[in-house]
Amino acid sequence: MERIVDMMDVFPIYGYERNSLISKEKGCLTIPLRLELPEVFTLDQRDYNALNGLFFNIIDILGPNMILHRQDHFFEERYGPIPQRLNGDFMEIGNERYFEERPFLRAEHYLFISLVPTGYYKYGPTRVNSFLSKKRDFFLDRTIPKEFLDRDLLLDFEAKVESVSNLLNGSGLIRSEVMGYDALLHEGGLYAKYFSLSASNKNLPDIDFSNNSIKIGEKQARFFTVENLDQFTKEYLGPYELYGKFTTQHNRFPVGNLFSIGFKIPHEHIINQYIYIPEQEKALKGLRKKAKRFDQFGNGKKDDSNGIYADQIREFNTDILENHKEIVFYHLNVLGFNNTDRNHGKMCSAVADGFKKLKINAKENNIDRKNLFFAGIPGNAVGLPSDMYMPMSSDMAASLVYFEGGYRDGSQGIDGLRLIDRVCGRPLSVSVYREPERNHWIFNRGMLIASGSGGGKSYVANHYIASELRQGAEAIIIEDGNSYERITMVFGGTIIEHDDKRPFTFNPFKLDSYDTIEKDDGSRALTEGKVLNLVTLLKLITGDDRGVFGDTMSNEVKNTVLENLLPGYYSHMWETGNTDFRFDSFYEYCQEHLKVLVGAKRISKEVFDPDVFLFLLEKYYKGGPRERLLNREDERIARLGEERLVYFKLGKLIDNELLFPITALMVMEIFDKKLLDKDKLPINKMMVVDEAWKALSRKEFEDYFNSQSRMARKYGGQPIFISQKVDDFIASEVIKNAIVVNSHIKVFLDMGDFENAFEDIQEMMGLSEKQRQSILSLNRDLPLDRKYREVAFCWKDRVKVYGVETSLVEKCIYETNPMESHKINELHKKNHNNWELTAKDYSLLPSQKTQEK
Template sequence: MACGGSSNRRQLVPSRKQSSLIQPNRSPNSVKLNARTLEKALPLLAVENNCLISKLADITVGFRLLLPEIFTQSPEDYRSLHSALCKAIKMLPVGTVIHKQDWFMEEKYQADQDHDDTSFLTLAFQRHFVERPFLNHYCYLYISKLPRSRQKQKSTRHSLTRRRLVPREQVDPKELQSFFDSVSQFERILQDGGIAAERLKDEDYVSGKGDRGIVPNYFRLQPDGRRKVTLEDWDIDGHVRVGDKQVMCFTLSDVESMPHMVDVMAGYGPLSSDSTQFAVGNVLPVGLMLPCNHIYNQYICIEDGPAALREFEQQTRYLNSLSMYSNENAINRDWTQKFIQEAIQQQRTVCRSHFNLMVWTEKPEQIDYLRSRASAAIAQLDCLPKHNTQDAARLLWAGIPGNAGDLPLDDTFYTFVEQAVCMFNLESSYRSSLSPFGIRLCDRFGKPVWVDLSDEPMNRGWITNRNKFIIGPSGSGKSFFTNHMVRQYYEQGTHVLLVDVGHSYRGLCEMINRKTRGRDGVYLTYEEDNPITFNPFYAEDGVFDIEKKESIKTLLLTLWKKETEPFTRTEEVALSDAVEQYLKLIKKTPGKGSFNGFYEYCDAQEGFRAYLKEKKYEKDYFDVQKFLLTMQPFYKGGEYDYLLNSDLKIDLLNKRFVVFELDNIKDHPILYPVVTLIIMETFVSKMRRLKGVRKMILIEEAWKAIAKEGMATYIQYLFKTVRKYFGEAVIVTQEIDDIIGNSIVKDAVINNSDCKILLDQSKYQNRFDEVRQLLGLTEKQKQLVLSVNKDLDPMRKYKEVFIALGHRSKVYATEVSLEEYAAYTTEETEKYEVQQRTAANGGDIQVGIIDFADARRAKAAV
């Protein structure tokens, strides 16, 4: 039989002796069991033209669905999904059976092989999570065209016991084409509604040898087929076993077990707050919240509406005639009349529905536990849990992909499509980004995921710049997240420049220096015996371009004049000439330039004084003597002679991890403006000169001091232009009020940061509407922010973080290994312990971190 064309049929299941269906002999005088090969009992005939063909002429088209990720949908999103599904289902012809099958499988995390990174801390992260169990989700949807004779299938007539000839309508080209057209429309509506639907192909259903694919995997209750390729026996002698797995089936197959009212979503208490109700899918308790291997089957059979309503009208008359004998008959009559009225007045699509939950385990001691968990999950839906033992084998049989037509009629109930779709699972687990660039975080259940905060969002149009701001109070895990982020950015080739005021990145910088033998990491801080020092007249490659010259001139102007003291245009031109002439001079002796040399050049009679005399500059235009007098504190012998005369020959342009620690000078009137100028000059130089290289500048609490000292223009400049140079600027602060209270930063940062990262904001929950409007957050994003850290797993040590990329947002967990914890920690006692262990091991910080982590593990094991 062909479906729109000819093709080679595929063998669905290999003929093997170990693959059998064991069922009881129906003779009442015999207890002997029959063993049938699965190939003979299989209700499916072949795979043709990307369709499944059953032996009773059912034609099935399948889809793999990518549902929205859990905890990311707003009430409007759920209603939009519900509307799209209802519209799509109504496009299908009468007699169609929709079978949605959601697999939830216990799997164990394995190291990510797609990202080739073997750094010490990354390997520690992988070891921390390896073999961690998590629940994965696979979703399939099958649309079956049944022959008219099969559309009223009774429970005693199914392909397990009977075979039929192919009905004429199943081979009629016009009917087939009409069915496939409606399926294509169904697919398009789903795509437009936000559900990615991928049509299954022949090789997806079954491989050439019959041991791989969706159909064989169902017979081993294993959706991906990676662990086993052999088929397993089915034992349906009074109970259901698939190999070593004992299967239990719980059904929602009659209106008495269903709730009086249904909605597409429900409130989730653990993540709700006093001011917000956190919305999740209606059937979440039997989805990702049920922590065991299970399948949730959802069936909708499209009925002939007028014919069904005529039957109900006849039933109404019958019940009316019996209403005087029983109040129950009168009540059923009234409900039936309401059903008819709603169907006519609101043009509802009548359907028959069935829902069941199948759970299984290979450990007999878990049977009672799983039974109670599954029953409790169904009870949370406000449904009456029913452990089905009589029809479990038939329901498992009907769950075979392409065999929904074998669903018994007496296991279904009448309803409308709108109500039936409310019982659909509409969310999936977090998915990792396919981008090669990203960072490792965890979902809210503890599964590691790969997250791209920069490239993929830009490419997909979610954001227009890579800038970020991070807000989190003390103790919220802000330093851990930023350490974790910048480390992974650095390890993927990013030039990172950090401005800090709390020594949060010293450990990470030391780790980088150990790995690169000091080539990449620079930690610049002010200490009495080791003050911070630079040389603005040094360039490793000897190139002084326009940006470099301008930065030197800006530095000299800052040292020369106060912020309130203006300088003339002639003074600026003369100073530019002085810088230009000195740079020409030091080109003859590369590496000899310094501020001392520049000072001496300006003071020498044969130096800049001679140049001024030659150009006939008068003293009124540029007073060299006053200039040199002002600069004298930075010349040798002066109070700050160390600041601009470094002999370390450090070229910050080519250093990939540079930390400026400003804690000791953030209030200094002289040092701080000079250092901030050097910082900005360094990053602007990187930004403009490093072509095709990713750059990041991250300013911690120091941004407040920068803004006060007239440096806010640099922040504005960075946030507005850095995106053009493959860069990103990041501001980190503890309080939202810090940004709200600074109008310059508020306008520059918020308006030019499409990535918003917030940690625990529970202190603002009673006035978060003000914050929401300021940050441009949606109502759903507000719910997500206020849900951070509300439902933490006490067995894990982690903090949650809210990340918004445009209007797309999620909450992730920042969970790290003990080795990463030792490198990131800002607790003084823990930092001191790491330092002590490092000193005890010859100054090797990696060994010190390993000792720290091992000691913590040993302590936890006691």
């Protein structure tokens, strides 16, 4: 006959005092800690070694008659749309609807440290959880063992737990905090979660242990246990494992020893780990007795199993004593569960497979299910029978602690980039630069985006630009293709295209309010930024003389001459009342004053030749082949100062080694004006240069880019350089010194094409070993049921990998594949150039719905 009891009668906790839980079972004291573990896939070999050493020290600090109970919850949640995002543009709405109700696992991690009675190590399955058969009155005067009434003992226990918490927080890898009453016993607290096997169920369901199973409400559960060393089939247990999906000949990717039973089990489950620290001499003595018993039953032959076991015990004891380790008793189990209307067998197979990947033969344990369940209740680790523990050294036990936590990025933010975590597809709002700036991970917003061919760099760039525009950012984009045409039209931006019929023209000598300052004597002078811009322009036109004599003398002389000529030109124009500022009048000023200046300073022609300099300038003067380029301001460009989004389509101009750098410099001056606008100081101002590395790698740009980086950092600007020609990164010292060094955010997509020669890229980019491991792991373990690509964000010495997954509505706007672009363009014509209707129709195409699945 089934026995039915009230939940309060079987609740194992008697009370909560001074941060300690008091167990009905022997009155054990437990201090519960909530942990925040390192994010999954972010640890390197040194981190795992440090974590192993950390828990090895914790075991040593705690001493005998203690149990460490590590518990990790992996509960299913479903994504709910954010109301503010549902009020956004059609792409943002489409994104929220796409992720609505997506299931994912959220992890929570705990450490319960218990002080247990002397001799607990002898408590078998019939002696633990004896409170289940006692009535409530029994516990009114028989709760605390006499030894626990020793005030010094209790103070020592509290001090040890505080030391453990401080050690965890001081590691820089794990955060720890003592759990308060509400976090434990509130209706949505830890006990409610455990008893309902749910992250949100507030109404505690019935628990049924009948029929050799566990049923909790509508959920069916089963324990898988590791309680014997014979269940381990691996020959060696180090501080970490190598993850096979990410590890190649060129890339060894570490994960924790228990990684495969965490997020990689795609079902709800709880991991329980128990480390019991006995009195050392008693435990060693007990093992010696056990070895003697094996000897008694041995037959003395070489292959006798009893003799082998006896020798193993003696070797184990010797290792403990000689290497100053502790002997501990360890137990591991996983409680897997799912709704009874789902396939329970699939869940059981997934848990078993997770253990097999660890080379552990887990046991499906129905016999001990009641003791296992009650031992898992926070504060009742003493409920685990001693015969379910296996002896091991403290360093081995430390290496078997679970270490990987979930992504910390909140899914509810509205000011982040929508990405997904790479382990279970949870939607995230990723702060690309705001949080990294606040946390001092980076000191500028400069960004590089790199990938191999077809890696998806333009797709990611579109996604990021759209995210920033929604938050009030402004952007100028320079590119030679059509990758940003749709997003520019959707956000009401301006597209400026260069072609032979309407080539770009500029008047860089024209001044506005940002270009001059008033001196103390009331006169005007050029700003440093304007001088540098014009000096760079003139050096582009006339070439860089750096290194002619094996040093930089000629270059410095040229800089000095130009820095004298330019203020002189403007002073002359102001004094004569001439406001016709343009290249022609500057050239005429040079004709009259350059030779006088050079002669007065006695500069030899070998160092600076004014005739050659004027000859090189002449083709931009009236009557020359380039007379229009620098003498008139294109009306298309003149009105761009207040545009939020401007897209320069350069076409074949990007291959012109002379005209493109000049054009890029003039476009960057527009960006400078945005930076200097005080009204735009709070917003992000982006300068996106896609596939323009080769033309920008000229020496003339080095000083200019260094200055640009300083100004962008000061005024809230974000230069973004994008390329799939990764060789450009390592071919140019200019790019390295002026752009790479000043880009604290480096974004990588698929770099598989460069795996064999990644060392050069790693050195050039200043990447750490962990960043290298993460970048080379991209797209190596993608799920079969979802279509997305991965991206690695590197913030100085940090790295995080995300999935780039968007709705089909967004894909319509970001897609650059020629075949897909043709479909989209046809739909756009059909929908009378309405992008919202076009995107909706594109998402309904049969081919797209198939891809979505």
